[in-house]
Amino acid sequence: MTCNEFIDFLIDYYEGNLSEERRRLFEEHMGVCPDCVAYLDSYKKTINLVQESMANPNAELDDDVPHELVMAILAAKPK
């Protein structure tokens, strides 16, 4: 397996969707290529960072809702 192929299969590996045979080749490549090991690791860390930033508690405070927006929505209630 080349590094290029490794990256193509990476999403399926991450999601646990690789066939037994492919997974064996994938893991074999990891045994000989520290660059791809580092790449897979940083790919996972990227997803973790995205999920962390969305779990930001500050982003969901009701104080953050403009009062005018609430008033406009209530006033626009169709009859």
Add this chain to the structure above:
Amino acid sequence: MEENLEAQWVAGLRAGDSDSYRLVVEATIGKLLAVARRYLAEDDACDAVQDTYIKMHESIDRFREEAALHTWLQRILVNECLQRLRKQKSRKETSIEEMLPDFLEDGHRANLQEPWPESYGKVLNRERRCECVMENLNQLPVTYRSVILLRDIEGYSGQETADLLDISIAAVKVRLHRARQALRELLEPVILENTVDL
């Protein structure tokens, strides 16, 4: 939302009751606006939320009780946001190709890959780190950014994402993978330059 309460509200909405409408808006708007702000700038986010409640009113008869009301509302909202994003075609975007890793002709890497430190989750302070992730996510072309928002953030399945974007599941997977790779590339200098030895 508590289930009984929610059933009362839905019954109220169907009967056109103003109090139920107000209670539902008050209970759900914080979360909806937070979601809309991930897709759109402030004014458009507010408009999308407003239109979501109008749609809720128009189509409450089609709401199925086996879903939670806020899940249903969020889906209407996400659709509103995606429609608005599609209309913003004029924005100049970098091609995703430029953000993906390079390979030599033999399929091996063109560049060495520097490992990310285990302290990657502690670079900058939390607020700045989250802002930075958002800013870089916003650098991605809209079609790629949407897939990360839907799959990795809102947690929609491949099928749900395919339905929302009106593309195949296979296309969702390709876009998601490229989007994550491009974001990884954009975040890498931030992580490596701000790492402090702990």
